[in-house]
Amino acid sequence: MAFDTFTLYAMADNLQSLLGFLDASPTPFHAVGEATRRLLAAGFSELNEADVWSLAPGGRHFVTRNGTSLIAFICGSQPPAESGCLIVGAHTDSPNLRIKPLPELSRHGYRQLGVEVYGGVLLSTWLDRDLSLAGRVTFDRNGKIETRLVDFGRSLLRIPNLAIHLNRTVNSEGLLLNAQTHMAPILGLAEHNSQSLNQLLAERLTSGGEAVSADQILGWDLSLYDVQKASVSGLYYEFIHSARLDNLASCFAGLQALLDVKSAHAATRCVVLYDHEEVGSRSAQGACSPLLRQLLGRVAESYGNNTQEAFARAMARSFLISADMAHAIHPNYSDKHEPNHSPVLGKGPVLKLNVNQSYASDGLTLARLEQWARRAEVSLQRYVVRSDLPCGSTIGPLTAAELGIATVDVGSPLLAMHSIREMAAAADVDLLARVLNAYFA
Numbered sequence: 001m002a003f004d005t006f007t008l009y010a011m012a013d014n015l016q017s018l019l020g021f022l023d024a025s026p027t028p029f030h031a032v033g034e035a036t037r038r039l040l041a042a043g044f045s046e047l048n049e050a051d052v053w054s055l056a057p058g059g060r061h062f063v064t065r066n067g068t069s070l071i072a073f074i075c076g077s078q079p080p081a082e083s084g085c086l087i088v089g090a091h092t093d094s095p096n097l098r099i100k101p102l103p104e105l106s107r108h109g110y111r112q113l114g115v116e117v118y119g120g121v122l123l124s125t126w127l128d129r130d131l132s133l134a135g136r137v138t139f140d141r142n143g144k145i146e147t148r149l150v151d152f153g154r155s156l157l158r159i160p161n162l163a164i165h166l167n168r169t170v171n172s173e174g175l176l177l178n179a180q181t182h183m184a185p186i187l188g189l190a191e192h193n194s195q196s197l198n199q200l201l202a203e204r205l206t207s208g209g210e211a212v213s214a215d216q217i218l219g220w221d222l223s224l225y226d227v228q229k230a231s232v233s234g235l236y237y238e239f240i241h242s243a244r245l246d247n248l249a250s251c252f253a254g255l256q257a258l259l260d261v262k263s264a265h266a267a268t269r270c271v272v273l274y275d276h277e278e279v280g281s282r283s284a285q286g287a288c289s290p291l292l293r294q295l296l297g298r299v300a301e302s303y304g305n306n307t308q309e310a311f312a313r314a315m316a317r318s319f320l321i322s323a324d325m326a327h328a329i330h331p332n333y334s335d336k337h338e339p340n341h342s343p344v345l346g347k348g349p350v351l352k353l354n355v356n357q358s359y360a361s362d363g364l365t366l367a368r369l370e371q372w373a374r375r376a377e378v379s380l381q382r383y384v385v386r387s388d389l390p391c392g393s394t395i396g397p398l399t400a401a402e403l404g405i406a407t408v409d410v411g412s413p414l415l416a417m418h419s420i421r422e423m424a425a426a427a428d429v430d431l432l433a434r435v436l437n438a439y440f441a
Helices: 002-009 013-023 028-041 197-207 245-259 291-301 307-316 363-375 395-403 426-440
Strands: 060-065 069-074 085-091 096-107 110-118 131-141 144-151 186-189 217-226 231-233 239-242 268-274 319-323 350-352 381-383 406-411 422-425
Touching (some): 013 231, 013 239, 013 245, 028 069, 028 131, 069 245, 085 395, 085 426, 131 197, 197 217, 245 268, 245 426, 291 307, 350 363, 395 406, 406 426, 422 426
Parallel strands (some): 085 268
Antiparallel strands (some): 096 110, 110 186, 131 144, 239 422
8 A cells, every 4th residue: 555655646757856856956046947957858948038039829938037037938829918828926935044245254163154044944943954055156257257056965064953951941941043143054173174165166166067266256146955855755655845845846836837738728828936035026036026027028019919008908818826835734733723724735735815915816816726626626725824813925916916917826735834844745746736737728
């Protein structure tokens, strides 16, 4: 029985592909890089925002911005003004620790790196973990600025816990962590580490390509990450454990649904993967940016209609599924959940609703998603936050406000959200995939 369940879940193509996507994506830069690789392999062509585009019905293209946001789309057989756009949105970033511009620290015989907290991090989960370093490095090459992705790919850093002998009340009063004083990771012993971070980066970059010297490096965007790979566990292999499930699992689902498209469709089908959702989306490539509006405007214009009117008509006919992970009920903290709206792992995608518009779903958009789910023979769960707790949000309301587009918020259920290692259900990978495939069909 265990082997049969393992074959059903752990060996499922979508699940194995998801695990590979998670492991290949320690940062948003790497997530977009992996998405780019998969799109190119499937015959999509990359467009440059600064170029003139030549688009035609059935064309498969994608565009990236600043290496951390991506939009991929398949042009519909009819103009968007007539048939609209079917869009899936998600985000590439996750809460983590990022390296400061001048991070070098030498204290009490240890060499450390100063870090800044990105997003709503569960700080305690970063303690006693094998951490590495990855991101993007910017350098000077003969007077021209170039960038290259870097990933040390091994256990390099650690933030050790304080022994209980020195913190006797930690189990009764809780662990209190100061982001400035307690979270600097140890890189090595000061006496054994004479190389600067620039030198370490240059050495790593050179090992993976053309030589780069430390004095050529101009800047970086570097993140810490847990080197433990994504895995499947449970008595019958029911669960997924990984970093960055929120929200790379949704990025994967949307991307895979687009890659699975084989037939023509009147509507333009699109996946947008934004950066910076975890810190408010207010950036040149976040959900508050004009990125999606500009791209859809160019697509609408390419069909030869009046640009302004064509775009407004296209948005009136379009739909957005905002895909972001949802809070599953925690068996040890069930009182934190609204009794009638407590999603369970493995029971399918979760419709997220909030009357204060932290989610963009309403009765009409909920009904439309329910129709696609029924076509896919998938049951949807519902999530509403307790009335006495604040509600998180997603890119859904932001994109809906930017475009005036009908939007629904949905996501697979998750435990330990914003932990360094989150927990989802293997069955939910295929259940969400089936809904999105029905949506794009």
